[in-house]
Structure formats: structure tokens, C-alpha cells
Amino acid sequence: MKKLFLPLALLSLLVMATPALAAPPSVTPQGGALSLYSPAPRYQIFQAPRPYGGMIMVDTKTGESWQRVIVNTPKGIQIRWWKLPRVTDIPEGQTILWD
Numbered sequence: 001m002k003k004l005f006l007p008l009a010l011l012s013l014l015v016m017a018t019p020a021l022a023a024p025p026s027v028t029p030q031g032g033a034l035s036l037y038s039p040a041p042r043y044q045i046f047q048a049p050r051p052y053g054g055m056i057m058v059d060t061k062t063g064e065s066w067q068r069v070i071v072n073t074p075k076g077i078q079i080r081w082w083k084l085p086r087v088t089d090i091p092e093g094q095t096i097l098w099d
Contacts, residue, residue, distance in 0.1 A: 057081060 046056045055068035066081035090096060 056084075 040060050042060055044058050044060060046058070048054060048056065056065055057068070058065045064086065065084045067084055069080050069082045071078045071080055
């Protein structure tokens with residue numbers, strides 16, 4: 001009986017520890033013993049729900065942005081990035097609200 005119980009107990013302990021081994025590593029806050037930091041990628045792509053949005057690509061260094069458009073041309077369908085105009089002057093009485 002002991003010969004059967006010990007391997008089964010060991011196997012059950014290993015099975016219970018499996019989710020803990022598969023968990024992502026925990027990261028301590030900035031300044032702790034294990035700190036992970038990386039700057040944001042230069043180009044970030046955001047997806048807005050339809051019908052209002054689509055894909056927007058932002059250059060985090062210059063602030064320029066592009067919208068992805070799908071164009072039907074005589075040679076076939078093409079995907080292009082259309083540069084969006086940058087707003088530099090806000091009329092008086094209007095405020096930019098960041099969501």
C-alpha cells in the first residue's frame with residue numbers, strides 16, 4: 001500500500017503546482033529588485049470600432065498620425081496610410097477632452 005500511496009501523492013503535488021509554474025513572472029514596482037522598463041514603441045497602431053474608426057498609426061516621437069484606408073484602383077485593391085492633418089490651433093471657447 002505504501003508503494004502505491006507515495007508515488008500517487010508525489011504526482012498529485014506536481015499536478016497542483018503546474019498552474020503556478022505556468023503563471024507569468026510577477027514584476028515588482030519601479031525601483032524594486034526586479035524592474036522591467038522599456039520605452040514605448042515608436043509607431044503605435046490603435047483600432048477604433050466601426051463605423052467611426054478604423055486603424056490609426058501614431059508616431060510617438062513626432063506626433064504625426066496616419067489613418068489606414070482601403071482604395072479600389074484599376075490595378076486592384078490597395079491598402080494605404082493617409083497622413084492626417086495636425087491640429088495646432090484650437091479656437092477660443094473649445095477644449096480638447098482626453099478620454
